Amino acid sequence: xxxxxxxxxxxxxxxxxxxxxxxxxxxxxxxxxxxxxxxxxxxxxxxxxxxxxxxxxxxxxxxxxxxxxxxxxxxxxxxxxxxxxxxxxxxxxxxxxxxxxxxxxxxxxxxxxxxxxxxxxxxxxxxxxxxxxxxxxxxxxxxxxxxxxxxxxxxxxxxxxxxxxxxxxxxxxxxxxxxxxxxxxxxxxxxxxxxxxxxxxxxxxxxxxxxxxxxxxxxxxxxxxxxxxxxxxxxxxxxxxxxxxxxxxxxxxxxxxxxxxxxxxxxxxxxxxxxxxxxxxxxxxxxxxxxxxxx
Numbered sequence: 001x002x003x004x005x006x007x008x009x010x011x012x013x014x015x016x017x018x019x020x021x022x023x024x025x026x027x028x029x030x031x032x033x034x035x036x037x038x039x040x041x042x043x044x045x046x047x048x049x050x051x052x053x054x055x056x057x058x059x060x061x062x063x064x065x066x067x068x069x070x071x072x073x074x075x076x077x078x079x080x081x082x083x084x085x086x087x088x089x090x091x092x093x094x095x096x097x098x099x100x101x102x103x104x105x106x107x108x109x110x111x112x113x114x115x116x117x118x119x120x121x122x123x124x125x126x127x128x129x130x131x132x133x134x135x136x137x138x139x140x141x142x143x144x145x146x147x148x149x150x151x152x153x154x155x156x157x158x159x160x161x162x163x164x165x166x167x168x169x170x171x172x173x174x175x176x177x178x179x180x181x182x183x184x185x186x187x188x189x190x191x192x193x194x195x196x197x198x199x200x201x202x203x204x205x206x207x208x209x210x211x212x213x214x215x216x217x218x219x220x221x222x223x224x225x226x227x228x229x230x231x232x233x234x235x236x237x238x239x240x241x242x243x244x245x246x247x248x249x250x251x252x253x254x255x256x257x258x259x260x261x262x263x264x265x266x267x268x269x270x271x272x273x274x275x276x277x278x279x280x281x282x283x284x285x286x287x288x289x290x291x292x293x294x295x
Contacts, residue, residue: 006032013091017190018227025231027055036062064091064117074124084125088138089118095154106154114158133177136238139166140183143253147260151213181237182246186253187220215292225250252290259288
């Protein structure tokens, strides 16, 4: 490869939200970007925005939840290029529900997309990165990977697992000159929240839990950070001379991660035990500096 060759990035889930913003931002920074999408025919917004910006995102049709599709998609990528410098594991799904009322299928679905997908894709690029002794894996987890957000048990469980996998990976690949970056967004402007409106509440016992969960997202959607800002954080994380393992970002992200680290487990449980929503909102604001009362 000549010194003038662009760095190559692969972004999963590039058709919307953080994935689309990141793919476009990296393309603007001079990267050769491959964006994975489930259907190229449905990637019109991504292609239109790329045309507006005067950049190219090379689309790879891939169902990241399927082993064979991932193998085929990365085979196509490596036919087009001899290297992948950056992999952004962005594809993800939500999952609302308290533990008692969330089906096992909900957990399987959340883990498959939010954890196993990243493993599938990482396994495809690591041999190439190890051989070259360079590369960066960017795993987009969530603020709920550091804080057990109420009434989102499948989502929380999968994101905590993804945090653990990411820490494990960071240690495993460090001897090969490969970096791992964990991005922990709060609420960003994304279609995932419009789709994430389920509240099983089959027993009726958890009304307060679902109210408080939806209050958090109502406040978040009102103040949501543009996905482009996350794309900029990712670019900084992969180019900085002083890298960190974790980057909390977006609305309420840094505040919640920092606040939960300072909050004792006794305080955490006591907050959840609040009988009245107003008391819960007050405790939440005290701990995290985030006001849910006007949502």
